[in-house]
Amino acid sequence: MRSSRRDFLARSAQLGVALGAGVPLLQSCADNGKKSVNNKTIADGLEPEKGPLRIVNYDSYVNPDVLADFEAKYGVKTELTTIFSDTEVVTKIASGAIKVDVQHSMANTSIGNMIAGGLLQPLNKSYIPNFANVISNFNDPFYDPGAKYSVPYTFFGTGIGYRTDRIDPADVEAQGWDTIWNATDFAGEVSVLDDEREALVMAMMRRGLFDVNTVDPEVINQALADITELIDLVSVKVNIEAYKDIPEGTTSIAQTWSADLIASAAGYLPEGVSNDVLGFWHPPAGEYVVTNDSMGVLADAEHPVLAHLYLNYLLDNDVSEKNFTWVGYLPALSKLDADYLINAGYVPEHLRNCVPTQEEIDNGLVFKQLDVDGEALYEEAWSKFNAGG
Amino acid sequence: MTAVVDLPVAERRPRNRSSAIWAAFAVPGVGWLIAFFVVSVYAVTAVAFGAVDPLLKTAQPQWNPFAWDFDAMSRIVDRVLHGDLGQVFARTGAYIALALGGCILIGYPVAYFAARVVKRRRGLLMAALVLPFWISYLMRMLAWTNLLQPDGYVNKVLRFLHLMDEPRNWLNGDSYTVVIGLIYGYVPFFILPLFASLERLDGRLIEAGRDLGASAFQTFRRVTLPLSVPGLMAASVITILPMAGDYYTNTYLTSGSPKTTMVGNQIEFFLQRSSQPQSGASLVLLLMACLFVLMMYYLVITIRQQRAAER
Numbered sequence: 001m002r003s004s005r006r007d008f009l010a011r012s013a014q015l016g017v018a019l020g021a022g023v024p025l026l027q028s029c030a031d032n033g034k035k036s037v038n039n040k041t042i043a044d045g046l047e048p049e050k051g052p053l054r055i056v057n058y059d060s061y062v063n064p065d066v067l068a069d070f071e072a073k074y075g076v077k078t079e080l081t082t083i084f085s086d087t088e089v090v091t092k093i094a095s096g097a098i099k100v101d102v103q104h105s106m107a108n109t110s111i112g113n114m115i116a117g118g119l120l121q122p123l124n125k126s127y128i129p130n131f132a133n134v135i136s137n138f139n140d141p142f143y144d145p146g147a148k149y150s151v152p153y154t155f156f157g158t159g160i161g162y163r164t165d166r167i168d169p170a171d172v173e174a175q176g177w178d179t180i181w182n183a184t185d186f187a188g189e190v191s192v193l194d195d196e197r198e199a200l201v202m203a204m205m206r207r208g209l210f211d212v213n214t215v216d217p218e219v220i221n222q223a224l225a226d227i228t229e230l231i232d233l234v235s236v237k238v239n240i241e242a243y244k245d246i247p248e249g250t251t252s253i254a255q256t257w258s259a260d261l262i263a264s265a266a267g268y269l270p271e272g273v274s275n276d277v278l279g280f281w282h283p284p285a286g287e288y289v290v291t292n293d294s295m296g297v298l299a300d301a302e303h304p305v306l307a308h309l310y311l312n313y314l315l316d317n318d319v320s321e322k323n324f325t326w327v328g329y330l331p332a333l334s335k336l337d338a339d340y341l342i343n344a345g346y347v348p349e350h351l352r353n354c355v356p357t358q359e360e361i362d363n364g365l366v367f368k369q370l371d372v373d374g375e376a377l378y379e380e381a382w383s384k385f386n387a388g389g
Numbered sequence: 390m391t392a393v394v395d396l397p398v399a400e401r402r403p404r405n406r407s408s409a410i411w412a413a414f415a416v417p418g419v420g421w422l423i424a425f426f427v428v429s430v431y432a433v434t435a436v437a438f439g440a441v442d443p444l445l446k447t448a449q450p451q452w453n454p455f456a457w458d459f460d461a462m463s464r465i466v467d468r469v470l471h472g473d474l475g476q477v478f479a480r481t482g483a484y485i486a487l488a489l490g491g492c493i494l495i496g497y498p499v500a501y502f503a504a505r506v507v508k509r510r511r512g513l514l515m516a517a518l519v520l521p522f523w524i525s526y527l528m529r530m531l532a533w534t535n536l537l538q539p540d541g542y543v544n545k546v547l548r549f550l551h552l553m554d555e556p557r558n559w560l561n562g563d564s565y566t567v568v569i570g571l572i573y574g575y576v577p578f579f580i581l582p583l584f585a586s587l588e589r590l591d592g593r594l595i596e597a598g599r600d601l602g603a604s605a606f607q608t609f610r611r612v613t614l615p616l617s618v619p620g621l622m623a624a625s626v627i628t629i630l631p632m633a634g635d636y637y638t639n640t641y642l643t644s645g646s647p648k649t650t651m652v653g654n655q656i657e658f659f660l661q662r663s664s665q666p667q668s669g670a671s672l673v674l675l676l677m678a679c680l681f682v683l684m685m686y687y688l689v690i691t692i693r694q695q696r697a698a699e700r
Contacts, residue, residue, distance in 0.1 A: 085662040087446060094445040117445045188561030194645055231647050235562050238645035245644070250538060250560065372443050372664055379663040383655060386647045387473035388480075 041122045042304050049303040051076030053310055056089055057104035058082060063326035070313050076306060086110050093119055093298065101301035102310055104153065105293040108143040109197070109369040111150055114296070120149040121299045127308035130315035133333045137361050138292065142368070151311050152332035155292035156259040157356045157364070158198055159282030161242050163252045172281045177206035179281070180253060181226075183234050189252040191237040191245065192227065196382035197367050199238075201289070202255055203227045210287055212365045215374035224381040231388065238386065243328070244268045246278065258282065258354040262347050263328025275348050282353060290356045290364030292332055330355055430677070437462055437670035446664035461667035462674070469675060474655065478679070481651040484564070485632045488571035492579040492628055493621070495572065500580045500620075501613075504587035518580055526574060530641040533570055534560060537642070562646025570638040575631065579624045586620020619694055626687050633680055652676050 051074075055062075059082040067078050081098055083089040086107040092098045094117060106114065114120050125131055131151055138152040160179055162172055166186070172179045180202075183190045192199045201212045203223035214220070230236035237251070243260035245251035247268040258280055265275040282288050295314065297307040313319055320331040325346060330336070338355035341347040347355060356364065370378070435450035438457035442449055451457055468474040503514050521529065536543050537559035544556040559566045594616065598608035636653030643649045652672060659669030 087663060088661045090445060091447050091666075094442070094447045113444050113446075117442075119445070188558045191644065235646065235648070237562070237643070238647060241644065250644075372441060372446070375446075375664045379659075379665055383658060383663075383668075384468075384473045386645075386650050386654065386658065387477045388647050388650060 039122060040299075041124045042127075042308070044124065044126045046305045048074060048076070048306045048309055051078070051303060051306055053078045053102065053303055053306045054081070054100040055079065055102045055104050055310070056081045056083055056093070056098060056100045058084075061105055061327060061329070063323045065326070066314070066319055066323045069319070069322075070310060073313070074306065074309065090114060090119075099300070099302075100298060101303045101307040103296050103298060106150060106296055107293065107367075108141070108291055109367050111143045111294060111296070112369050115144065115149050118299055120296045121301065121304065122148050123151070123297060123311070124308060127305065128312040128315065130312045130317075133315050133317055133320075133335060135332050135334045135361070138332050141292075141294075142366060144294070150294040150296045151315060153293045153295045153314065154259065154327070154329035155290065155332045155356065155361070156257040156329060157282050157354075157360065158193070158202070158255065158257055158289040158291070159280055161246050161254045161256040161261050161264070162279045162281070163246060163249070163277050164279040165277045166252045167279075169279050169281075172279065176281070176283065177202055180236075180255060181206070181230065181233060183253045186234065186252040188235040188237075189250065190230070190234040191239055191242060191251050191254040191256075192230065193255050193257075194238045194240050196378040198289075199227055199255065199385075200224065200378060200381060201367075205283065205287060210365060212289060213368045213370065215370060215377055217377055220377050220381050224385055228385055231385075247273070257329075258356065259329040261351055261354050262330070265348050265351060266325070266328050266346070276350065278348075278351060280351055280354050285357070285360045285363045286365075288356070288360050288364060289367070290361055291367060293329075433670045433673050437667055437674055439667060441664060441666060446666075448666035448670070458667075461665065462671040465668055465671040465675065474672075477650055477652055477655060478675075480564075480649070481633065481653075484568055484571060484651065485629055487568045488575065488632060489625055489628060491568065491572035492576050492624075496576050496579040496583060496624065497617075497621070500583040500587055500624075503580075504584050505590070505592075515581075515584070518577055518584075521577055527637065527641070529574065530570060530638060533573065534641060537566060560642060560644060562643045562648035564649060566642045567639045567649045567651075570642045571632055571635065574635075574638055575628045578631070579628045581624075582627055583617070583620045583624040586623065587617055590616050619691065622687055622690060626684070629683065630680060633676060 053070075053076055055067075055078060057080060062080075067080070070076075071078055081100060083092070083098075086105075086109070089098075089103065090110050090113070093100070093103065093114075103114075103120075111120075128151065131147070134152055135155075138147065138155075140146055141150075141152070144150045160172060160177070162169075162179070167179075167183075175182055180190060180192070192202065197212075200220060200223040203226035204210075204212070204214070204219060206226065207222070209219060211219075227236075239245075240256075242251055242254035242256035243263045246254060246256075246261070247264040248270065261278050261280045264278050269275060269277075295311050297304055297311070301307050314323065315333065317333060317335045320333050321336060321344075324331050324336065324341075330341075338347070338352050338357070341355060342349055342352060432450060435452050436448045438454075438459060438461075439451035440449040440458065441447070465474065469478060499518070503511060503518070507514055535541055538544075539556045539558050541559075543559065544553065547553040548556065590613065594612055595608055598612040599605070603611065634653045634656070636651060636657045639646075639649040639651055640654065656669050656672045656676070659665050659672065661669075663669070
């Protein structure tokens with residue numbers, strides 16, 4: 001009986017191996033799609049493809065009505081794939097795990113590598129006349145000289161969102177980043193951004209260090225020690241949920257993006273709660289991190305013309321305004337400045353500082369992409385912080 | 390075997406053919422195991438001991454074992470043995486142990502009741518137990534965040550019953566909250582295999598225990614409980630394995646508090662959101678090694694019990 005069972009298993013295993021299941025899998029895993037910079041631009045005046053237009057983006061980061069309008073205008077379907085992080089989307093595009101036409105929200109820290117890795121195609125601006133609407137700072141951004149491969153989608157600054165009914169705005173103004181370390185009365189209601197560069201750099205800026213792209217291990221380790229203090233001091237939470245947690249009241253003080261407060265005021269306050277309870281502080285120009293997300297067309301897009309038309313559509317002033325009313329993140333268009341958005345009733349006057357001024361954009365600190373070793377320093381520190389210090 | 394050899398050739402053939410057919414039945418399973426276990430584990434190993442594309446940060450698996458780079462693994466092992474990751478493993482183990490305890494306390498009586506006490510409408514009861522599966526796990530966790538908020542129903546009920554003066558912030562990186570979430574999420578996985586095991590339990594043995602003068606409690610302790618150990622073991626294995634890799638229960642219930650980070654969170658960070666997939670894959674292998682020890686224990690116990698039953 002024992003020998004027959006062994007025979008049975010051996011024969012089955014031989015048959016399984018004969019299926020050759022392992023070989024193609026290993027080969028496909030080994031294919032990392034080595035590419036080089038893509039210089040091929042699509043020709044002028046091409047007819048758009050029939051679609052569907054495949055887009056990858058964060059969840060809730062484009063107005064579904066805007067997508068529906070685009071579908072109606074061009075008679076095509078759109079397919080949206082959602083992702084959680086910038087690293088995730090770059091990895092998945094590079095490995096071929098997702099195949100899309102448009103990357104809707106690229107971080108400044110990855111565009112350079114995506115270009116160098118041949119993942120993006122140079123844009124043919126003849127399809128994107130609305131690029132003229134863009135704030136002039138983004139005509140020649142540091143991450144993509146000449147904006148050859150990308151157009152800006154949204155922009156925002158990093159500061160502190162808080163509840164004005166729980167903490168005096170004058171106190172936040174006086175304490176700056178220390179507000180977060182001093183919030184011991186609000187233990188469990190304090191959060192920092194779930195982003196290693198944002199959170200660690202905040203700790204550096206608190207100590208007066210403004211080289212936001214440093215790879216000095218000592219500075220990073222000190223920043224790690226500082227944010228680790230927050231675990232015991234204020235039972236810090238780590239997420240990007242402040243846009244809803246502050247208006248709902250579960251978070252009182254949060255390191256967050258300026259646009260989150262605009263989104264909070266627009267759609268997340270419980271019934272009967274005034275938007276006066278929302279406050280935002282940010283450091284002065286020159287010490288203020290102002291960053292943006294960008295859109296691009298992938299090198300192997302199956303519908304590149306349609307993808308160009310989509311980028312153009314999103315840069316239309318009216319479309320962008322409609323998108324903003326739902327997303328809450330500021331479009332990088334010169335017409336939609338603070339005055340316009342406040343007069344139109346989209347941004348409360350007391351949250352005017354959520355819209356970075358020209359001076360703040362001009363002098364904004366920016367996160368640049370680091371090499372693998374530099375990133376590893378931040379990631380290692382972030383892993384240690386999240387482990388509990 | 391000798392009996393088979395002695396049979397005339399004509400009678401042997403059909404038996405051989407049928408054994409080949411039976412062997413063919415195992416092909417899909419073996420193929421599945423090779424494709425999705427052996428190859429997958431080797432792929433994870435190749436990533437753990439491989440490199441990373443310096444530009445796009447994608448993993449570059451090293452399929453040749455002679456060229457493996459052990460740097461990432463040794464860094465991770467060092468952090469597990471001497472640093473912060475050790476407490477993450479310990480915390481994960483403690484959460485699993487507590488949640489398993491909760492599953493036993495809640496699941497055993499329910500499974501016993503369904504298997505041994507209920508005579509009619511047993512199907513209805515089982516359907517009710519499976520009912521939570523109809524709702525996505527994430528939805529159920531999100532529902533808990535509403536219940537556990539400072540002004541949520543949990544605090545309201547506790548204050549109404551005078552069990553608490555001030556509302557407690559359950560979502561404040563509280564370990565109990567994570568354990569409650571794990572119990573809630575996994576208790577149906579625990580009950581079902583236990584129910585199947587208890588239902589097959591030979592009732593005559595329990596009757597014999599009572600006939601021989603044992604009290605109800607003594608019968609339970611000396612007959613029912615030992616006989617339900619295989620079921621308990623199977624149910625424990627089925628719940629421990631997914632709990633060990635869980636990373637969303639604590640993420641949702643504590644808003645990403647570093648106080649409740651589990652191994653799964655670190656794996657998710659390194660594999661999904663970092664430029665160090667080798668570290669994530671190394672953690673996967675270490676976690677697998679820990680679970681492998683548990684599985685070996687389970688197999689040894691099961692084999693021992695099988696032998697004892699055959700004797």
